[in-house]
Amino acid sequence: MSTRRLISAALLAGLIAANPAAQTPSLNDVLKRSASYVAAFHKQLSGIVAEETYKQDATNNAAFVNFATSGQSRTLRSDLLLVKPADSDRYVELRDVFEVDGQPVRDRQARLEGLLRDPTRNSDAQIRAILKASAEYNIGVIQRNINTPVMALQFLDAANQRRFTFKHVEKDKPVFQSASDRSINEAAVFRVSTEMWAIEYRERNGATLIRTPDGRRMPAKGRFWINPSNGSVLISELMIDSAGVLATVTVSYQSEPLMGFLVPVEMRESYVRRGERITGHATYGKFRPIK
Numbered sequence: 001m002s003t004r005r006l007i008s009a010a011l012l013a014g015l016i017a018a019n020p021a022a023q024t025p026s027l028n029d030v031l032k033r034s035a036s037y038v039a040a041f042h043k044q045l046s047g048i049v050a051e052e053t054y055k056q057d058a059t060n061n062a063a064f065v066n067f068a069t070s071g072q073s074r075t076l077r078s079d080l081l082l083v084k085p086a087d088s089d090r091y092v093e094l095r096d097v098f099e100v101d102g103q104p105v106r107d108r109q110a111r112l113e114g115l116l117r118d119p120t121r122n123s124d125a126q127i128r129a130i131l132k133a134s135a136e137y138n139i140g141v142i143q144r145n146i147n148t149p150v151m152a153l154q155f156l157d158a159a160n161q162r163r164f165t166f167k168h169v170e171k172d173k174p175v176f177q178s179a180s181d182r183s184i185n186e187a188a189v190f191r192v193s194t195e196m197w198a199i200e201y202r203e204r205n206g207a208t209l210i211r212t213p214d215g216r217r218m219p220a221k222g223r224f225w226i227n228p229s230n231g232s233v234l235i236s237e238l239m240i241d242s243a244g245v246l247a248t249v250t251v252s253y254q255s256e257p258l259m260g261f262l263v264p265v266e267m268r269e270s271y272v273r274r275g276e277r278i279t280g281h282a283t284y285g286k287f288r289p290i291k
Helices: 003-023 027-045 111-117 124-135 151-156 179-185
Strands: 048-060 071-083 092-100 164-169 197-203 220-226 233-242 245-256 261-273 276-289
Touching: 027 151, 027 164, 027 197, 027 220, 027 233, 027 261, 048 261, 092 124, 151 220, 151 233, 151 245
Parallel strands: none
Antiparallel strands: 048 071, 048 276, 071 092, 164 197, 197 220, 220 233, 233 245, 245 261, 261 276
16 A cells, blocks of 8 residues: 555544544534524514414312313414514514314404514504413413413523523433323324434523513423534423422424424423313414515
């Protein structure tokens, strides 16, 4: 073998040996990529309206609950839109219910789309009114406002990451709270073929992003399953164990060919407090841009 070939072989061996380390990003790298991804995702999705089909079930085993109301079920159909209020630096996801158990509850006038077409209507008061009206269709006694698919993504925002501690959990896959929760958080769309990093997060003490209606802190924790090469979020898990309520919300994302980016396609959730248990299953489709 010539000297030139020996040098080339040695150089190639050196590159191969150094390459794996160069290709493995750090946790900080992945979090920076996710922050950039979430910022771009919010801008893309804020011009899109989706249709949501959302089934809720509630059971209550408490002794004081009337037998006739101990089990409830409801199916909502709604328009869903991500919007940034004119006087806020945070995005809010709005659910505008237009059908309950197959019966229309209002004329479908695309109120959410009007918020984007007319910025003067994009006020905090108008948004609060829509949020309050839609929340009234939730069943069960447990009050909740975290039941929107992109809620957890705000934790990856560059301005919010300092509120949390993050940990890369190697070889971790989407799992369940317990065997009884398998039917709640298991779905075929949660199985993805691309490489994922499982990253645990936990909100530090202090002011929390999620609070009770009376202002009490509700620290969040959970996991993200992220593509480390570009920071895209494939699955999000949000858990809150506070004020006597254990809440879990799991969301799966898939590519939407017509939109050209990942969108939420399914959300599964559960809320447990004493004898009450509420579960929800939502699917998303008919994504359409605002014109």
